Amino acid sequence: MTVIKHDDLIQSVADALQFISYYHPLDFIQAVNAAYEREESQAAKDAMAQILINSRLCAEGHRPICQDTGIVTIFVKVGMEVRWDLGGLSLDDAINEGVRRAYLNPDNILRASILRDPAGKRQNTKDNTPAVIHYSIVPGDKLDITVAAKGGGSENKSKMVMLNPSDSIVDWVLKTVPTMGAGWCPPGMLGIGIGGTAEKAALLAKESLMDPIDIHELIARGPQNRVEELRLELFEKVNALGIGAQGLGGLTTVLDVKILDYPTHAASLPVAMIPNCAATRHVHFVLDGSGAAEMPVPKLEDWPKLTFDASKSKRVNLDTVTPAEIAEWQPGDTLLLTGTMYTGRDAAHKRMVEMFAKGEKLPIDLKGKFIYYVGPVDPVRDEVVGPAGPTTSTRMDKFTDTVLAETGLYGMIGKAERGASGIAAIKKHKAAYLMAVGGAAYLVSKAIRHSRVVAFEDLGMEAIYEFVVEDMPVSVAVDVQGNSVHETAPKIWQAKIGKIPVTQ
Numbered sequence: 001m002t003v004i005k006h007d008d009l010i011q012s013v014a015d016a017l018q019f020i021s022y023y024h025p026l027d028f029i030q031a032v033n034a035a036y037e038r039e040e041s042q043a044a045k046d047a048m049a050q051i052l053i054n055s056r057l058c059a060e061g062h063r064p065i066c067q068d069t070g071i072v073t074i075f076v077k078v079g080m081e082v083r084w085d086l087g088g089l090s091l092d093d094a095i096n097e098g099v100r101r102a103y104l105n106p107d108n109i110l111r112a113s114i115l116r117d118p119a120g121k122r123q124n125t126k127d128n129t130p131a132v133i134h135y136s137i138v139p140g141d142k143l144d145i146t147v148a149a150k151g152g153g154s155e156n157k158s159k160m161v162m163l164n165p166s167d168s169i170v171d172w173v174l175k176t177v178p179t180m181g182a183g184w185c186p187p188g189m190l191g192i193g194i195g196g197t198a199e200k201a202a203l204l205a206k207e208s209l210m211d212p213i214d215i216h217e218l219i220a221r222g223p224q225n226r227v228e229e230l231r232l233e234l235f236e237k238v239n240a241l242g243i244g245a246q247g248l249g250g251l252t253t254v255l256d257v258k259i260l261d262y263p264t265h266a267a268s269l270p271v272a273m274i275p276n277c278a279a280t281r282h283v284h285f286v287l288d289g290s291g292a293a294e295m296p297v298p299k300l301e302d303w304p305k306l307t308f309d310a311s312k313s314k315r316v317n318l319d320t321v322t323p324a325e326i327a328e329w330q331p332g333d334t335l336l337l338t339g340t341m342y343t344g345r346d347a348a349h350k351r352m353v354e355m356f357a358k359g360e361k362l363p364i365d366l367k368g369k370f371i372y373y374v375g376p377v378d379p380v381r382d383e384v385v386g387p388a389g390p391t392t393s394t395r396m397d398k399f400t401d402t403v404l405a406e407t408g409l410y411g412m413i414g415k416a417e418r419g420a421s422g423i424a425a426i427k428k429h430k431a432a433y434l435m436a437v438g439g440a441a442y443l444v445s446k447a448i449r450h451s452r453v454v455a456f457e458d459l460g461m462e463a464i465y466e467f468v469v470e471d472m473p474v475s476v477a478v479d480v481q482g483n484s485v486h487e488t489a490p491k492i493w494q495a496k497i498g499k500i501p502v503t504q
C-alpha cells in the first residue's frame with residue numbers, strides 16, 4: 001500500500017517550483033534553438049538569441065527565467081489506492097505549503113504575484129499561494145503530479161468561444177491570434193481545448209500545454225487522426241501570419257500547437273485557446289511512497305552557446321540623449337542603453353495620475369528620462385537587482401498621455417505592442433517607445449549596475465526604482481511619428497511567407 005507522506009509531498013512541490021523557475025524544459029530549448037537557426041528576420045533572431053542566452057544564464061545561476069515567476073498551476077492524478085499521512089493537512093494545504101516554501105526560498109527568492117480579493121483590494125498574499133489545483137481520480141497506487149508556473153502576460157491572452165458546430169476552428173484561430181498581440185511573449189505554444197463544455201475546453205487547453213514539444217515528430221510521421229491534422233494545419237498557418245518572436249515579424253510564432261478534445265453536445269463546439277510564453281515552465285513527477293521526487297538535472301551542454309552580437313546596435317547615453325537624437329530612431333533599430341532610467345508599472349502609474357489630478361508634485365523629476373515598465377524580483381547574494389524583464393505595455397496605455405504631458409518623459413520601455421491610445425500619445429508628445437525582450441529577464445538584470453527605490457516604496461515590486469544601466473539591449477518599437485514595428489513587421493513577413501493572404 002502506498003502512503004504519501006507530508007514531508008515528501010511538500011518537498012517535491014517546493015523542489016519542482018524552484019527547478020522550473022531556472023530550468024526551461026529541454027524540448028523547449030531545442031525548439032527555440034531550431035527556430036533561431038532558421039529565422040531570417042534579424043529582429044526576431046536577436047530576440048530569440050536573448051531568450052536562449054537568458055535561459056543558459058538562469059540554468060547556470062539558478063535564478064528565475066522571468067521576473068514574472070507565475071501563478072502555480074498543478075494537475076494531480078490521485079491513484080484510488082493511495083493512503084495519506086499528511087499530518088492533518090488537506091491535500092490542497094500540503095501542496096500550498098510546498099508553493100510557499102519554494103517562493104520564499106532565500107537562495108532563489110521568487111516574485112510573489114498572487115493577489116487575494118481580485119475584484120476588490122487586490123492584496124498580495126506574499127508567498128504566491130494559493131495554487132490553482134486540478135484533480136482527477138485514477139486507478140492505481142501512485143500520485144502523479146505536473147507542476148507549472150504560468151506567466152500572467154500569456155495567461156491574459158487566453159481566448160474562448162462557443163462556435164456553431166459547422167464553423168471552422170482554423171478560421172477562428174487565425175482570426176484570433178493576431179488580436180492577441182505579442183504580450184504573450186512568442187515564440188511559444190498554443191494549447192487548444194475542443195469540446196466538452198465551456199470550462200472543460202479551457203481546462204483541456206491548459207492541460208495540453210503540459211506535453212513536450214513534438215510537432216516535428218508529427219510532421220515526420222504524418223497525421224493519423226483529425227486532431228493531428230488540425231495541429232499541423234494550425235502550426236503552418238499560424239506561423240504564416242508572420243507575427244514572429246516578440247511580434248517583431250518573422251518565420252516562427254509558435255513552436256508547437258497542442259490540442260486535447262472531449263465529446264460535446266450536438267448543438268455546441270466549445271473552443272478555448274491558451275498560449276504558453278517564452279517562459280514555458282513545467283515538470284512532471286510521480287510519488288510512490290518511497291520518498292520525495294528527484295528532478296532530472298539537465299546538462300549545461302544541452303544549451304546552445306550564443307553571445308549577443310552588439311555590432312549592429314546604436315549606443316545611447318540616457319543621461320545626455322536629446323529629442324533630436326530620439327527623432328532619428330527607426331522602428332526595429334536595436335539600441336544599447338547606458339545611464340539612468342526609472343521604473344514604474346500599473347500601481348505606480350495609477351498613483352501618479354491620481355497625484356496629478358490632485359495637483360500634487362511627484363517625489364521624483366522624470367523630465368527628459370525614460371520609464372521602464374518592470375516589477376523586478378528581489379535580489380539575492382551580491383545581485384544589484386533580481387531578474388527584471390519588461391511587463392506588458394498596453395496596460396499603461398490609458399495613463400500614457402497624462403504621464404507624458406505632466407512629466408516631460410522622453411519615452412518608455414516595455415514589452416510588446418502599444419494600443420491605439422498609447423501610440424496616439426507617443427506621437428502627440430514626440431516620445432519614443434522601446435521594447436525589451438519578454439522572457440530575457442535575468443539577462444536584462446545583468447545590465448543593471450545600480451538600483452534603489454526612489455518613490456512609492458509601499459508598492460513593493462511596483463515601487464519606482466532608479467536603475468543605472470550599462471548596454472541594456474532594447475528595440476525601437478514605436479518612433480516619434482507613431483510608426484509601430486508591431487503593425488508593420490508582421491505584415492511584411494506575412495507577405496514574405498506568402499502562404500495566406502495579408503489580413504487587415
Ligand code: SF4
Pocket residue numbers: 066067068069070150151152153154155183184185277278279389390391438439440
Ligand atoms: S515570458 Fe512574458 S508572458 Fe511569460 S512570464 Fe515572462 S513576461 Fe510573462
